[in-house]
Amino acid sequence: MKLESDLVFDRSPRKLAAAYLCLGSLFVVAADLAVGAAVGSLSTWTPARVVDGWALVGASSLVLYGATTYQRRRAVSARSELETSNQQLQVLSRVFRHNVRNDLNVIQGYTDLLADRVEDERSQECLETIRETTDDVVEISEKLRVIEDASPAPPSGRVDLADAVREAAAEVDRADVALTVDAPAEAWVRADESIEYPIREVFENAVTHNDESTRRVDARVTERGSTVCLAVSDNGPGIPDDERAVLRAEEETPLSHASSIGLWLVKWMCETQGGTVGFETNDDGTTVRLRFESVDDPAGTASTAEARQRASRGSGTARADTVADGSGERPVDNG
Incomplete structure (x- = not known):
């Protein structure tokens, strides 16, 4: 062709x-x-x-x-x-x-x-x-x-982001993790089943790279206009400024490079799904935001269960660095 x-x-x-x-x-x-x-x-x-x-x-x-x-x-x-x-x-x-x-x-x-x-x-x-x-x-x-x-073609399917978030959160829910999930019953976005990979990576990162005695992870799914946002906050240290600069520049050099491929996985997989990634930080901890295009509730879509089976061998170590929500986003309507 x-x-x-x-x-x-x-x-x-x-x-x-x-x-x-x-x-x-x-x-x-x-x-x-x-x-x-x-x-x-x-x-x-x-x-x-x-x-x-x-x-x-x-x-x-x-x-x-x-x-x-x-x-x-x-x-x-x-x-x-x-x-x-x-x-x-x-x-x-x-x-x-x-x-x-x-x-x-x-x-x-x-x-x-x-x-x-x-x-x-x-x-x-x-x-x-x-x-x-x-x-x-x-x-x-x-x-x-x-x-x-990952397919480079734009996503043509629809996935329930809220369901994918609950599945990813369940995999990191253990005794030494204070986990909360604030999500509506459904939140459909334009994506395919591979959307679960960056979501899993973000949750795994929030737990793995946190040395606090009680590791806190707060996930929130909100809608703002035609965009659905997943914000995952933790009380970890965040990623260094030079690594965030690498992601913004989309280029690594001998003196400036990311320490983990997980960061690139989150960025590339989200962009493949037509989404965006935001990294910020403050004194209370770190947050990463994933944003995707919102779509109407379809009559039938691909289940994220397939993604969970495919992602069972992939774990996350991405370092996400962002600030607590406060963006004025409103919860997604359940109807």
């Missing part, structure tokens, strides 16, 4: 310049004749004037030919580089997801085997560090799979 941009770049610069030369030459003659007719005398029309006009059109054609040739070469080169980069990323992703994952499974197996045979405390601590590190890398692999499998 050809894109519109492909058709533009496929046009020959020589043909464009020739067409411009022909049309421009005709325009010079027609314009001189029109001026002569307007003043009531054709004596102003002379071959020398026409030749001067044709010379100007010819010079312009050469400039057009040179500019379009240069832009065409740049476009072809950029497209070739993009295709090469995409191919390299696909290979690296496949190697990381399969080859590295298999090697990590071997490491995990030997770690468990050694744990049963090692008795001294220091060795046990080392094995636990190995186990935690391999688990983290496996988790990153799963998140890469989620991002790679």
Whole structure:
């Protein structure tokens, strides 16, 4: 399938310049004749004037030919580089997801085997560090799979955001977490079942990256105009300013980069669903807001249960940094 941009770049610069030369030459003659007719005398029309006009059109054609040739070469080169980069990323992703994952499974197996045979405390601590590190890398692999499998096409389905929030909250609801969820019975948004991935990531982040003795997580679903907003607040420390700057710039550098792929998962997955992500912070804790397009309650939609099954292997470590609600949003109408 050809894109519109492909058709533009496929046009020959020589043909464009020739067409411009022909049309421009005709325009010079027609314009001189029109001026002569307007003043009531054709004596102003002379071959020398026409030749001067044709010379100007010819010079312009050469400039057009040179500019379009240069832009065409740049476009072809950029497209070739993009295709090469995409191919390299696909290979690296496949190697990381399969080859590295298999090697990590071997490491995990030997770690468990050694744990049963090692008795001294220091060795046990080392094995636990190995186990935690391999688990983290496996988790990153799963998140890469989620991002790679996400469809770039705009969402065409509808999902009950309130139901997805309650399911994600239930997975982090435990004794050491003070969890509250303020959501209407239903809150339908334009999205597909993969919307549950960023929601799960935000809840997991609020719990995992919180060192308080009592970890507090407050979730609220509200509607403002044609937008449904999920605000998840916690009493954790938040993400550093430099990491938030990376998300705003959408580019990582050797001196400025995100410490977790979870941040990118939340951002990219929400944007794929046509939503937005907001990060803020204050002295009371952190909040992340996910906003999606509100839609009417449909007669039938895809259940988030499918998303829960697909997301059962993906856990969240995103660092979300935002301020407590106070946006004047009103609860969604249940009817």
